[in-house]
Amino acid sequence: MSAFGAGDTIAAVATAPGEAGIGIVRVSGPGAFPCARALFRRERGGQLTPFTAPPPSHRVTYGVVVHPDDGRRLDSCLLTCFHAPRSYTGEDVAEFACHGSNLVLALVLRGALASGARPAEPGEFTQRAFLNGRLDLAAAESVMDIISARTTAALRVAAGQHGGHLSRAIRRLRAALIELLAEIEAAIDFPDDVEPPTDEAVAARAGGVRTECRELLRTADAGRLYREGxxxxxxxxxxxxxxxxxNALLxxxxxxxxxxxGTTRDVIEEGLNLGGIPVRAADTAGLRETTDSVEMLGVARTRARLAEAxxxxxxxxxSEGYTVDDEALLPDLAGRPLVVVAxxxxxxxxxxxxxxxxxRxxxxxxxxxxxxxxxNTGAGLDELPSALAAALPGGSLPPESILVSNARHGARLAAADESLTRAVEAAATGFDQAAIALDLKLAAEALGEITGETVVEETITRIFARFCVGK
Ligand SMILES: Nc1nc2c(ncn2[C@@H]2O[C@H](COP(=O)(O)OP(=O)(O)O)[C@@H](O)[C@H]2O)c(=O)[nH]1
Ligand SMILES: [Mg+2]
Structure with missing residues (x-):
């Protein structure tokens, strides 16, 4: 089925644990519909009957799920079958929407396992979606960001990535490199028939891609900001x-x-939304020389926080202006991005x-x-959140822009930048184009790892292991 030997059937509770109106068990793989047949019944005139053929794709069927041990009614259920390849994973998928009871869902899951499914690994549904070409890797990774987004701006960044914002830009850059590579290689393979591109053209075209890689890299601060706060x-x-x-910000x-x-002795931290950016704001003990041992600990904690701000x-x-006591704090405060509030x-x-x-x-x-x-009066407080947000590194880029919000993507872009720099320099000094082609290939590969076109199995496993079960 895929390079990873999927093809078995996986099952998991896809909704969060706890009591809720609705809970869903998701089953994916060739055994999904047999599972549904084993567990789902239509109810007519008090009679429970299994279906003979799986319900049509993308259609909701009302019925009941039965207890896996005795076949008796367990809960009412809306069953949705998605026929391969038009499903989340690209495989046959059955989703049982029952009441959101831990016990009901555990029993439905047990029933699915008894009919041949195995428990899904963390992120395995989304991993299969990627392996079956339903999502590219950057879009698959954004699923986690959508789930964990804490502000609408963070969500907008993740949704943009899910919608292919970043992937389209990366694919375009990679295509430009592959086209250039093809021209270089054609001239190497058929020296009598094909003119190689000039060194200037190679340097200019590789340099153009490098510029765009760097522009994307420059958005990494903003991307990280929206994603991680x-x-x-x-x-x-x-x-x-x-x-x-x-207190005023909160x-x-x-x-x-x-x-x-010396009233505030410990660090007090609260989450707040600063113009769409999720922020953890810490109020600290006032910085001063003190002999009070508790206050001293507080001041030490303040310094530790400052180092990570x-x-x-x-x-x-x-009302006092900039005093010598303020000035004495400079060694503690300098070195991090800073705003002054009077x-x-x-x-x-x-x-x-x-x-x-x-x-200054x-x-x-x-x-x-x-x-x-x-x-006290509230003067100037309305404008303060946006001023603070704008002062954050990356805080001036709107969440609608194409942002690199994932550290892995940033690392691959930096690798592409490095290879392209070598290629540009080599072309500028009239180096052998066969050697330049190697660096261009490395750059294309680094870009392909972002969208998943050239990614290795180990990376994929590592990415999806960070997901939760059921996603
Ligand atoms: N007049 C005036 N007093 C303020 C203002 N903000 C705080 N204070 C007062 O200054 C004192 C110290 O405030 P606090 O927030 O505890 O300062 P901290 O030690 O820096 O945390 C308190 O008596 C506050 O009521 C303000 O904008 N105007
Ligand atoms: Mg205080």
Whole structure:
């Protein structure tokens, strides 16, 4: 059936465990319809009758599933049969939609196993869909991203990839390389009849593909951001309003706010949606020298968080301006992407243009304008989420763009870039085209691994092992 010796029949509960309105058992493979015949009955006038021929494809049939041991009515069921190759996996598929009871679903699954199916491995349905050509590899990988997306923007990125956004771009680049390769190889094979492309043409065409690979690679920050979210750390000296800011971003009183320095001692982390980007925002203990042993631990934790932050939000007290105590924090804060938020503008704004120049001078990581807010009056808070999102690495690319959101795809694009760089340099120095062809081949192969056209079995196994059972 496929290179992997599929052809056996697999079964799994395809819905999440727990009590729900509906639960589905999915069976795929040549034994799917025999399974359905063994477990499903139509009910007419109190009589349970098995079907003689499988129901037509893509049609829902109402009936009951029976207990695998005694053949008695177990639950009502909507059976949908999908005839190969027009199914999710490309094989015969039977889906039993019953009530979402763990017990009902476990018994239906047991029945399917008793009629010859075996338990599906994690991701095996989607793996079969890929192996049978129903999905390319990038689209198959996006299934996990769709399932785990936490914001609509993350979902949009995953849906774009599922719809073939990225794959189409990659296939076009790969086709351009293969065409160039064919011309080079034809001239090598038939030197008397075929003119080789000029070295300039080879360099230009390989260079053009390389440029596009690099453009795609540049979207990797944004892709990762939408997919995995970002870690935002709110930091600053005590009582500038860090906890107040977290509460304002959350729209609830999560962190304790007092006028006592050293109130926040542990890191408080909450998830929020920042202009479509899933963010984990951490409120931290104010950075200062302290002799209080608990506060010292808090400050150590703040430093650890800062080291891993995708964006540091440095809170100042606008009414005090940029003070020496703020400046003393620079060694702790610098080195990560940084935005400055000046809070308490309701008490006045002493942050001068000279302060701002000094800040930008000392902290080259500082992004965007300084946001002026008041957590007390709410001034400036409406614009803050989009300003923070834009300051995140990659946060300025909209989720509708073609984004490389998967680390594996990024690595393959980087490999293609490397091979193409060698090819371009070799062509520019008039190197033997047979040697250049090898690098072009490597680049085409790296691109093919993204869509799955040239991928090795081991990679496929590794990719789908990360899925859950039933997908
Ligand atoms: N006037 C004024 N006071 C604020 C503002 N934001 C916070 N505060 C007060 O400043 C004090 C310290 O706030 P908190 O959020 O606990 O600061 P943290 O130590 O940085 O977490 C509290 O008394 C807050 O009520 C603001 O925008 N304006
Ligand atoms: Mg605090």
């Amino acid at each position: 970002a870690a935002l750390v709110i930091a600053g000296r005590p009582t500038v309003g860090k906890s107040s800011l977290l 729209g609830e009183n999560r962190a304790i706010v007092t006028d006592v320095a 995708d964006l540091v939000v440095w809170v100042l007290d606008a 809070n308490k503008t309701d008490r006045g704004d002493r942050l001068s243009a000279a302060d701002e120049r000094r800040l 001078d000392r902290a080259p990581e500082l992004r965007g304008p300084i946001a002026r807010i008041s957590c």
